[in-house]
Amino acid sequence: MLFPAPTQTVIKLVNLFKKGLPVRSELITHILSTLKRLTLGFLLGVTSGILFGTMMGLSNLMYYFFNPFISILMPIPGIALAPLFIIWFGFGDPTIITLGALSTFFPIVYSTSAGIRSVDRQMIRAAQTMGANPLQIIYEVYIPWSAAYIFNGVKLGLARGWMTIIAVEFVAASNWGLGYMIWNATEYLQADTVYGGILVMILIFILLEKTLVSGLEQKTVAKWGMITQK
Amino acid sequence: MEKIIEIKNVYKTFTENGKELVAIDHVDLEIPRNQFTVLIGPSGCGKTTLLNMIAGFEKPTSGEILLKNKPVQQPGPDRGYVFQDYALFPWQTVIGNVAFGLRHNGFSKEEAEKKAWEYIDLVNLRGFEDAYPHILSGGMKQRVAIARALAYDPDVLLMDEPFGALDAQTRKHMQKELVNIIQKAKKTVVFVTHSVIEAVYLADLVVVMTARPGKVKGTIKINLPRNRSYVENDYLHYREQILDILEEEVEKGFV
Amino acid sequence: MKGYINLQSLPAPSTLVDKFWQLAVINGSLWKHFFNSLYRLIIGYTLAAVIGTLTGALLAQNETLKTIFEPTFNILMSVPTIAWIPIFLITLGLGDKTVITAIFLSSYFSIMYNTMRGIEMVDKSIVRAARMMGLNRLELFFNVLLPASLVSIINGFRLAIGYAWRALVGGELLAALIVWGLGKMVYQARYFNDAAVMLVGLLVIGFTGFCLDQIFLITIEKNTVEKWGMSQKK
Numbered sequence: 265m266l267f268p269a270p271t272q273t274v275i276k277l278v279n280l281f282k283k284g285l286p287v288r289s290e291l292i293t294h295i296l297s298t299l300k301r302l303t304l305g306f307l308l309g310v311t312s313g314i315l316f317g318t319m320m321g322l323s324n325l326m327y328y329f330f331n332p333f334i335s336i337l338m339p340i341p342g343i344a345l346a347p348l349f350i351i352w353f354g355f356g357d358p359t360i361i362t363l364g365a366l367s368t369f370f371p372i373v374y375s376t377s378a379g380i381r382s383v384d385r386q387m388i389r390a391a392q393t394m395g396a397n398p399l400q401i402i403y404e405v406y407i408p409w410s411a412a413y414i415f416n417g418v419k420l421g422l423a424r425g426w427m428t429i430i431a432v433e434f435v436a437a438s439n440w441g442l443g444y445m446i447w448n449a450t451e452y453l454q455a456d457t458v459y460g461g462i463l464v465m466i467l468i469f470i471l472l473e474k475t476l477v478s479g480l481e482q483k484t485v486a487k488w489g490m491i492t493q494k
Numbered sequence: 495m496e497k498i499i500e501i502k503n504v505y506k507t508f509t510e511n512g513k514e515l516v517a518i519d520h521v522d523l524e525i526p527r528n529q530f531t532v533l534i535g536p537s538g539c540g541k542t543t544l545l546n547m548i549a550g551f552e553k554p555t556s557g558e559i560l561l562k563n564k565p566v567q568q569p570g571p572d573r574g575y576v577f578q579d580y581a582l583f584p585w586q587t588v589i590g591n592v593a594f595g596l597r598h599n600g601f602s603k604e605e606a607e608k609k610a611w612e613y614i615d616l617v618n619l620r621g622f623e624d625a626y627p628h629i630l631s632g633g634m635k636q637r638v639a640i641a642r643a644l645a646y647d648p649d650v651l652l653m654d655e656p657f658g659a660l661d662a663q664t665r666k667h668m669q670k671e672l673v674n675i676i677q678k679a680k681k682t683v684v685f686v687t688h689s690v691i692e693a694v695y696l697a698d699l700v701v702v703m704t705a706r707p708g709k710v711k712g713t714i715k716i717n718l719p720r721n722r723s724y725v726e727n728d729y730l731h732y733r734e735q736i737l738d739i740l741e742e743e744v745e746k747g748f749v
Numbered sequence: 750m751k752g753y754i755n756l757q758s759l760p761a762p763s764t765l766v767d768k769f770w771q772l773a774v775i776n777g778s779l780w781k782h783f784f785n786s787l788y789r790l791i792i793g794y795t796l797a798a799v800i801g802t803l804t805g806a807l808l809a810q811n812e813t814l815k816t817i818f819e820p821t822f823n824i825l826m827s828v829p830t831i832a833w834i835p836i837f838l839i840t841l842g843l844g845d846k847t848v849i850t851a852i853f854l855s856s857y858f859s860i861m862y863n864t865m866r867g868i869e870m871v872d873k874s875i876v877r878a879a880r881m882m883g884l885n886r887l888e889l890f891f892n893v894l895l896p897a898s899l900v901s902i903i904n905g906f907r908l909a910i911g912y913a914w915r916a917l918v919g920g921e922l923l924a925a926l927i928v929w930g931l932g933k934m935v936y937q938a939r940y941f942n943d944a945a946v947m948l949v950g951l952l953v954i955g956f957t958g959f960c961l962d963q964i965f966l967i968t969i970e971k972n973t974v975e976k977w978g979m980s981q982k983k
Contacts, residue, residue: 339958340951341915343831343922344932347939348947352759386581389551394595394646395571404594408585423829431831431919435936450835458839462832469829488585489628 273463276456280445295464297440298429301357305364306425310418312365313372317417320373321380321410322402334373342367342428346435359436360429367428368421372414379413380406412490419477426469442468498650498682499525499548504557506543517543519707520557525650530676530683532697534690534736536744540708541686542654548684549575549652562649571599574643576653580635582627588638589614589623595646613641616675633664637671644679651676653685657692669695673720690740694732695722702739705746712739760945765952768945778934783953785929786917789845793852794913801857801909802902805864806890815865826862830855830916834923844927848920855916856909863905867898899972907965914958931957 280291320327342363349359383406391405433443442465449457506518517540525531525548533541546552547559550569559566561573569575574595582591589610596606614623617637627635636656643651657665669692676683687693693700700714714735722729760768772779808815830851837847871894879893895902921932931954938946 335959336952336955338955339911339914339962340955341919344918344935344951344954346922347936348944348951350939351942351944351947384581386577386579387583389549389569390575390577390581390583390642391594391598392551392569393549393571393573393575394642395598396594397598400598405583408583411585427829427831434835434923446835450838453839455839458835462835465832466828470827484585488626490584 272456273459277460277464280457280460294440294442294445295468298433298442301360301364301429301441302426305361305429306368306422308361308365309368309421309425310372313369313417313421314376314414317373317376318380318402318406321377322406327377327381334370338370338374341431342424343431343435346432350436355436355438360432360441363432364425364429368425371420371424372417375413375417375420376410379410382413383409412485415477415481415485419473422472422477423469426472430465495526495529497524498527498562499684500560501525501544501548502558502560504544504547504554504559506540506547506552507555516707518554519709521708521710523701523710525682525684526699527682528680529698530685530696531699531701532693533684533686533701533703534688534693534740535703535708536705536740536746537688538706539703539743540706541703544708545652545654545684545686548650549573571595571646572649574646574648574651576636576639576643576651576656578655578658580627580639582635582638582642584627587624587626588619588630591627591638592641592645595642599646610645613645616644616678617641618671631664632660633668636660636668640672640675644681650682650684653683655687672696677720690733690736691724693736694729695724700736702736705743711743760948764945765948769949772946772949779949779953781929782931782934782950786921786931789848789930790852790913790917793849793917794856794910797853797856797860797909797913798906801860801905802864805861806868808861809865809868822858822861826858830912831919834920838924843925847924848917848927851916851920852913855912859909859912860905863908864898864902867901867905868894870901871897900969903965903969903972907962907969910961910965911958914961918954
C-alpha cells in the first residue's frame with residue numbers, strides 16, 4: 265500500500281484524468297491551475313529580477329545596499345514564507361503566485377547582478393569609442409554580455425518557482441492545484457495519487473525546462489559561443 | 495609634417511595601495527598626420543597609458559592632449575581603438591561588429607551594413623561576415639577588430655599591442671596585412687608595441703620611451719619604403735639603433 | 750478576494766525586537782526551536798557528508814561502479830526535495846525521520862557529485878608525477894587527489910548545506926508530529942495570527958542559512974587564494 269506498483273500509479277493517473285469528464289478532467293484542472301500560477305509568478309519574477317538585477321549591477325551603491333537583504337532572504341525557502349503570506353493575502357492565488365514570483369526573483373537578481381558586474385571593461389571602452397551613449401551601452405553591451413549569467417539565473421528561477429508553487433500549494437491551496445492534489449492524498453495516505461502527482465510534477469518540469477529555457481538558450485548564448493557560467 | 499595630435503606636458507599618476515605611482519613624467523609629443531607612429535618602450539613605461547589618454551579612457555593628471563587642436567575629453571568616434579584581446583562583441587556576427595560604430599554614428603542599419611562590407615573586404619574577410627567571433631582564429635579576430643575601428647572613418651587609429659596575443663607566423667602575416675590596409679585607408683596610426691622588429695617594420699616614426707616614470711627618450715624617423723624586408727641592411731641598422739637606446743631602459747627595469 | 754496586505758499585521762521593527770527578546774531571552778523558546786533544527790541538520794548533513802565523499806571518491810576511481818550507478822544517480826539527482834517529502838511522510842511517518850532523511854537526500858547528491866567530479870578533474874600529469882615518485886594508491890589519494898580536489902569538494906559541501914537548510918525548514922513545516930523547530934515555529938504562529946513571531950522566525954532562518962553558507966565560502970577562499978594561489982576571482 266505504501267509502495268504501489270508503477271502500474272497502479274499509472275492507472276490512478278488515468279482515472280484522475282478521466283474523473284470529472286466530460287465537464288472537465290480533474291487531473292487536468294489541477295495541472296492547469298498550477299501552471300497558471302506558475303506562468304504569472306514566473307513572468308513577474310523574471311521581469312522584476314532582471315530589472316532589479318541590472319540596476320544593482322550597474323550601481324555600486326545599490327549593490328552594496330541591497331546585497332545584504334538579498335543574502336538574508338534568499339536562503340528562506342518559499343514554503344516557510346507561506347504562513348506569513350497567508351496572514352497577509354489569505355489562501356489561494358495571491359499568496360501562491362506572489363511566493364512563486366519571489367522564489368523566481370532571487371536567483372535571477374543574484375545572477376543578473378553578477379553578470380553585469382563582470383562585464384569586460386574593454387568591451388565598454390570599445391563601444392564608447394565607437395560613439396555609443398550610456399543607455400545604448402547598457403542595452404548593447406551589458407545585457408548581451410550578461411545573457412549567459414541571466415540564463416543560468418532563469419533556469420534556477422524556473423526550478424525554484426515550480427517547486428515553491430507546488431510546495432506552497434501544499435499549505436495554501438484550498439481546492440485546485442497539483443500541490444493541493446498531492447498534499448490531500450498525503451493526508452489521506454493515498455500513496456498511488458501521491459506518486460502519480462509527483463511523477464506528473466517532474467515530467468512537467470522537464471518539459472518546461474527543455475522547451476522554454478534550453479530552446480532560447482540555444483538560439484542565443486550557445487550560438488554566440490558564450491559558456492554558461494555556474 | 496602636419497601634426498594631428500599634440501601631447502602637451504602630460505603628467506600622469508596612479509594611486510595603488512595608497513602609494514602614488516608616476517606613470518608618465520611630463521611628455522611633450524607631436525603625432526604627425528597620416529603617418530604610422532609607433533610608441534615603444536620597456537614594460538611599464540606608460541606607453542599604453544599614453545595611448546589610453548589619447549583615446550580618452552584616462553585623463554592626464556596635468557597637461558593636455560589636443561586632437562586637431564581640440565582637447566581630448568572622452569572616448570569618441572573621431573578615434574578608433576584596437577585592443578590587444580580584440581574586445582569583439584561575441585553576440586554579434588562579424589558584420590554586426592564592424593557595423594556597430596556606423597550604427598551609432600548616424601547610419602541606418604542597411605547603410606551601415608553596406609559600408610561594413612567595404613571594410614570586411616579591406617581586411618580580406620569576405621565569406622565570414624555572418625560568422626560569430628568565437629569560431630575565428632586570433633588573426634581573423636584582430637582583422638575584424640581593425641575593420642570595426644576603421645569603419646566609421648575616425649581621424650586616428652589607436653592600436654594597443656594588437657598582435658601581442660598571436661603566434662609568430664600569424665604576427666608577421668598581420669604586420670604585412672596592416673601595412674596594406676593602412677596604405678589603402680590612409681590613416682594616422684598610433685601603435686604601441688614592445689617589439690623592435692615590429693616597430694621598425696611598421697613605423698614612419700618611432701618614439702622610444704624610458705622606463706617608469708615614462709618620458710620620451712628619443713624619436714627616430716624611419717626612412718624606409720613600404721614593403722620592407724626584415725633582413726636588409728637599413729632595416730637592421732635602425733633595429734640596432736633602437737635596441738641600443740632601449741637596452742639601457744630595460745636594464746633599469748631589472749634593478 | 751482580498752489582494753492587499755492587512756496592514757495591521759505588518760509589525761514595526763520595534764515590535765520585532767521586543768518579540769525577539771521575548772522569545773530568545775525571556776522564555777527561551779527560540780533557542781529550543783533553533784537547537785532542534787540544528788540537531789536534525791547535523792545528523793542529516795553529516796551522514797550525507799561522510800557517505801557522499803566516500804561514494805564520490807569511490808565512483809571517481811572505479812569505472813565499473815560508475816557505469817553501474819551513474820544512470821540511477823542522474824535520475825535521483827534531478828528529483829527535487831519537495832517531491833520526496835510527501836513520499837517520506839507516507840512511508841517514514843510524520844516525525845523526525847522524514848525530515849532527517851529529506852536533509853540527507855538533498856545534501857548527499859551535491860556532495861557526492863562534486864567530490865566525484867573534483868577527483869576526476871585532477872590534472873593527470875600531477876597524478877603521473879606522483880606515481881613516478883613511487884606513491885601507492887592510498888598515499889596517492891590522501892597526498893595528491895584529496896588536496897587537489899579540495900576546492901571542488903568544499904564547493905559541494907557549500908551547495909549541500911543550502912539544500913539541506915531548505916529541506917530542513919520545509920520538512921519541519923510539513924511534518925505534523927514535529928513541534929519544535931524553526932520551520933514549525935513559523936507555521937504554528939499562524940494559529941495565533943502572530944506575524945511578529947513569524948518574522949522573527951523567518952529572519953532567524955534567513956540569517957542562519959546565510960551564515961552557514963558563509964562558513965563554507967570563507968573556507969573555500971582561505972584554501973584557494975591564501976594557500977595555493979589558486980584564485981577564484983570572479
